[in-house]
Amino acid sequence: MPFEELRERLLxxxxxxxxxxxxxxxxxxxxxxxIQTQRDAGYDAQNAAIRARARLGDDDxxxxxxxxxPALYSLPxxxxxxxxxxxxxxxxxxxxxxxxxxLAAAASWHVHSNGSPAAPAWFQDLxxxxxxxxxxxxxxxxxxxxxxxxxxxxLPARWPLIAGIVLAAIGFHMQASFPGPHxxxxxxxxxxxxPGGQDGMGWxxxxxxxxxxxAPAMLYRVWRGRSDFSIR
Amino acid sequence: xxxxxxxTDRTMTTNPSFMSGVPELLVLRLLxxxxxxxxxxxxxxxxxxxxxxxPKEGVIYPLLHDLEKExxxxxxxxxxxxxxxxxxxxxxxxxxxxFDLSDEWTRMTRAIQHVLKGPSHxx
Numbered sequence: 234m235p236f237e238e239l240r241e242r243l244l245x246x247x248x249x250x251x252x253x254x255x256x257x258x259x260x261x262x263x264x265x266x267x268i269q270t271q272r273d274a275g276y277d278a279q280n281a282a283i284r285a286r287a288r289l290g291d292d293d294x295x296x297x298x299x300x301x302x303p304a305l306y307s308l309p310x311x312x313x314x315x316x317x318x319x320x321x322x323x324x325x326x327x328x329x330x331x332x333x334x335x336l337a338a339a340a341s342w343h344v345h346s347n348g349s350p351a352a353p354a355w356f357q358d359l360x361x362x363x364x365x366x367x368x369x370x371x372x373x374x375x376x377x378x379x380x381x382x383x384x385x386x387x388l389p390a391r392w393p394l395i396a397g398i399v400l401a402a403i404g405f406h407m408q409a410s411f412p413g414p415h416x417x418x419x420x421x422x423x424x425x426x427x428p429g430g431q432d433g434m435g436w437x438x439x440x441x442x443x444x445x446x447x448a449p450a451m452l453y454r455v456w457r458g459r460s461d462f463s464i465r
Numbered sequence: 466x467x468x469x470x471x472x473t474d475r476t477m478t479t480n481p482s483f484m485s486g487v488p489e490l491l492v493l494r495l496l497x498x499x500x501x502x503x504x505x506x507x508x509x510x511x512x513x514x515x516x517x518x519x520p521k522e523g524v525i526y527p528l529l530h531d532l533e534k535e536x537x538x539x540x541x542x543x544x545x546x547x548x549x550x551x552x553x554x555x556x557x558x559x560x561x562x563x564f565d566l567s568d569e570w571t572r573m574t575r576a577i578q579h580v581l582k583g584p585s586h587x588x
Binding site: 252255256258259260262263265266267288289290291294295298299301302304305 | 504528
């Protein structure tokens with residue numbers, strides 16, 4: 234790839250990946266057109282390629298032109314503390330709100346279709362499944378998405394680690410309270426608790442989910458360390 | 466011997482700071498006539514300015530991305546010549562910016578011409 238070094242340089246400097254991707258695609262096409270122009274002018278393949286690249290600009294020219302434009306920088310590069318510090322909290326709020334809405338809809342559907350306000354036997358299983366899904370699968374998955382986001386922008390590993398810690402510290406403590414089977418009335422809730430608390434999953438659960446949640450950031454750290462991001 | 470006179474010493478050494486804002490004006494003006502992709506735009510700029518304005522060709526793309534981000538251009542991928550090209554079109558906001566820049570440029574060049582004409586303006 235003729236522009237691989239340029240790609241790494243731009244991503245590491247904070248240019249949004251979509252702009253980098255399009256820039257390189259356009260440069261490739263432009264280079265092909267220039268080479269063809271040189272070939273049409275009578276140069277052999279090697280000379281045509283050299284002259285075309287000189288007209289296109291070297292990596293410094295091409296990088297400086299992009300880096301001089303603040304509008305092309307990505308949000309994670311401009312405000313990583315916002316994306317990796319506060320967005321995980323927003324993700325957790327959504328993580329709680331979605332199961333609550335789903336359970337409320339299921340309860341409403343049950344009451345409407347059966348005409349009885351009593352909680353069905355399957356309701357408890359559904360609520361526990363959602364809590365399990367949120368704690369053990371979605372929370373680590375969200376942490377993985379933040380690690381992926383960091384990798385796309387070649388950000389330091391500390392940022393997805395911060396996101397993972399925020400998620401692990403708060404996110405896995407989801408718990409549900411619901412009316413028992415065939416019990417009339419009662420309240421439905423999903424909330425957070427601290428490890429070792431009365432209704433929480435305990436310290437062993439905390440440790441297991443914490444490891445799962447920060448694992449993507451640690452894997453990214455290892456991958457980043459092994460990758461050759463050497464730039465001029 | 467093949468000839469390639471698009472780049473002369475004069476064009477290559479054009480003062481970059483003095484050129485500030487000129488590429489934007491030229492791109493907007495040329496795209497007012499028709500939509501183009503990057504290679505066509507660079508060729509059109511070189512042809513329209515008699516090769517005087519001819520920077521390294523690849524540096525046109527950051528400008529195009531920036532103008533698109535500002536809403537002055539619209540980018541559309543379309544197949545052309547066996548490849549997918551990104552065509553750029555002027556938006557209505559781009560037209561307004563072009564008028565503003567043109568006015569500004571005209572005022573500036575008039576003022577500079579006035580200075581260059583000689584000492585008649587001096588007290």
